[in-house]
Amino acid sequence: MHITTNRLILRYFDIFDVNDVYEYSKNPNVSQPACWISHPNLEYSKKIVEKFIIKKEIAIYHKMDKKVIGSIGVFEPVNPNLKGMEISYSLSELYWHKGIMQEALNYALPYIFKYYKTSSIYCCSLADNYKSIHTIEAMGFSYLFDYLYDYVPNSEAKIVKYYELKYENFYYFKNTFSIKSYKEFRSINNWVELSTIQYQQIKNTKIKIAIYNKNKLIGIARCISDFSYLFLICDVMVLKDYQGMGIGKKMLKHLIKYIKYNYKGYKKIYIMSLKGKEGFYEKLGFSKDICTGLTIESEDD
Numbered sequence: 001m002h003i004t005t006n007r008l009i010l011r012y013f014d015i016f017d018v019n020d021v022y023e024y025s026k027n028p029n030v031s032q033p034a035c036w037i038s039h040p041n042l043e044y045s046k047k048i049v050e051k052f053i054i055k056k057e058i059a060i061y062h063k064m065d066k067k068v069i070g071s072i073g074v075f076e077p078v079n080p081n082l083k084g085m086e087i088s089y090s091l092s093e094l095y096w097h098k099g100i101m102q103e104a105l106n107y108a109l110p111y112i113f114k115y116y117k118t119s120s121i122y123c124c125s126l127a128d129n130y131k132s133i134h135t136i137e138a139m140g141f142s143y144l145f146d147y148l149y150d151y152v153p154n155s156e157a158k159i160v161k162y163y164e165l166k167y168e169n170f171y172y173f174k175n176t177f178s179i180k181s182y183k184e185f186r187s188i189n190n191w192v193e194l195s196t197i198q199y200q201q202i203k204n205t206k207i208k209i210a211i212y213n214k215n216k217l218i219g220i221a222r223c224i225s226d227f228s229y230l231f232l233i234c235d236v237m238v239l240k241d242y243q244g245m246g247i248g249k250k251m252l253k254h255l256i257k258y259i260k261y262n263y264k265g266y267k268k269i270y271i272m273s274l275k276g277k278e279g280f281y282e283k284l285g286f287s288k289d290i291c292t293g294l295t296i297e298s299e300d301d
């Protein structure tokens with residue numbers, strides 16, 4: 001596997017990753033919440049990476065920093081009553097609070113559903129590991145049950161919370177869509193037809209978002225920007241059959257996070273709202289307090 005995301009490459013482990021794995025795995029803040037022991041030395045990390053290679057654990061490689069910063073493991077569920085695959089994940093503490101794990105899972109989960117031909121993916125977390133629970137829930141997992149876990153290093157048994165993600169409930173994102181799809185969404189919504197040149201310019205939009213469910217494209221939006229100060233979201237469209245189900249909200253939340261994490265100096269995100277749709281954007285935190293959108297219509301049409 002080799003999946004490139006905005007900031008990461010997801011691939012299988014290599015023995016050359018040992019130093020990177022040791023670097024983040026010696027940290028008890030990383031190991032303890034994940035219920036494994038902190039790596040005491042490089043030799044130990046080497047043994048673990050050898051296991052990762054055999055088990056096809058997924059390495060999270062940071063493109064800019066050129067190192068492995070975490071992992072996603074995939075295995076048969078620990079609880080034999082569960083049918084599907086289970087995942088676990090770890091991330092170097094230096095990369096927490098940057099949306100990295102959600103970015104990795106957004107691309108890894110579709111791969112896992114397909115590669116393992118499974119319709120359910122499970123994930124568990126210590127009940128007091130709120131950061132991990134936040135990530136699990138943000139990916140759309142639903143709570144299943146509590147379970148007493150006996151194998152916590154240097155500790156008594158602890159409660160873990162089990163979650164399930166069903167394929168049909170999984171929504172994931174891509175930062176692109178074709179102009180053909182864009183045209184289809186416009187036509188479905190009875191928006192005016194544009195010229196070839198206009199479509200060509202729209203194709204060049206740098207910031208795009210597309211939301212998928214069961215491999216089907218169900219919503220798109222784009223953002224026009226100078227990439228430092230102004231970010232203007234427009235052309236927000238969800239397929240009719242999927243409207244009113246929280247899809248538009250999910251998609252824009254993801255787009256806003258994408259802008260936040262990829263364009264650090266951003267100051268304001270604007271929205272171009274049709275009349276009557278403002279309430280939808282207000283639910284996402286947009287406000288009319290600072291400015292409202294005014295337009296001049298071309299007289300040529």
Ligand SMILES: CC(C)(COP(=O)(O)OP(=O)(O)OC[C@H]1O[C@@H](n2cnc3c(N)ncnc32)[C@H](O)[C@@H]1OP(=O)(O)O)[C@@H](O)C(=O)NCCC(=O)NCCS
Pocket residue numbers: 189235236237238239242243244245246247248249250272273274276277278279280281283
């Ligand atoms: C507007 C649109 C993008 C919203 O997407 P959606 O998936 O239907 O909306 P969601 O289900 O995610 O709604 C999120 C929230 O906004 C609210 N909402 C949605 N549309 C609203 C509207 N027109 N006015 C007020 N609130 C609205 C929902 O009730 C929901 O509230 P909740 O979080 O309290 O449950 C979608 O309906 C659409 O594609 N419409 C046709 C194209 C269009 O008009 N695009 C907007 C151009 S500005």
